[in-house]
């Protein structure tokens with residue numbers, strides 16, 4: 001069996017009296033695309049926030065790259081190789097695309113203000129150059145070279161989403177958390193984004209955990225799908241298994257067991 005990069009065990013989270021997550025456990029295989037689906041308010045974003053460290057669960061543990069990260073802050077998790085994008089765009093609108101992508105990558109550069117000046121001419125400079133090259137690779141990969149000097153706020157929504165993805169990739173994550181990467185996109189933009197997600201997974205070897213409402217895309221590109229419902233795990237398995245599950249049809253897709261309608265059409 002493939003090694004797991006992320007293990008979520010018995011996570012519960014409540015906001016006052018609202019139980020956002022109840023005893024959720026799952027693991028994500030290194031190198032896979034893992035999708036979390038479920039109706040509005042099912043706890044998907046809460047789960048992603050527990051993984052990234054934005055929320056601290058009331059119970060349970062999260063292990064990333066074999067390390068217990070349950071009590072680590074988001075920045076420390078980023079240092080360990082966890083990247084993320086947000087449901088709503090989180091770019092600096094007044095900054096250029098390139099500056100947006102370069103933001104936040106400083107933790108990758110090992111030289112600090114003490115060692116920095118001493119090694120500037122050699123080590124730090126090499127590090128900087130190597131990282132620049134990697135950033136250029138990401139920019140080419142996402143086909144945003146032509147807009148590198150554009151101010152982010154002036155770009156179309158689809159392009160801004162791509163820049164946000166570039167920024168997350170520039171941190172060289174082992175795992176990337178994507179919160180509704182296709183929300184608000186037209187069909188063409190969705191197809192592009194799906195291809196980028198597949199390619200970043202295959203070519204860059206980045207494991208993906210994503211929340212996405214577009215069932216067609218989810219079933220097309222995911223290796224594993226987990227369904228949350230009222231904060232609980234309903235099922236986790238291969239896309240086909242999940243689609244065929246009667247509970248999923250009823251609870252999530254609103255289809256009766258004997259209905260022969262196409263799930264993708266119903267979503």
Ligand SMILES: Nc1ncnc2c1ncn2[C@@H]1O[C@H](COP(=O)(O)OP(=O)(O)OP(=O)(O)O)[C@@H](O)[C@H]1O
Nearest residue numbers: 015018019020038039040041042043044045046047
């Ligand atoms: N910061 C918060 N404060 C209070 N309640 C919250 C907070 N975040 C989430 N909740 C509640 O927790 C439950 C799960 O919400 P969550 O946003 O995780 O669901 P979701 O599946 O991501 O929904 P959607 O698809 O609408 O984004 C909901 O009842 C929500 O109202």
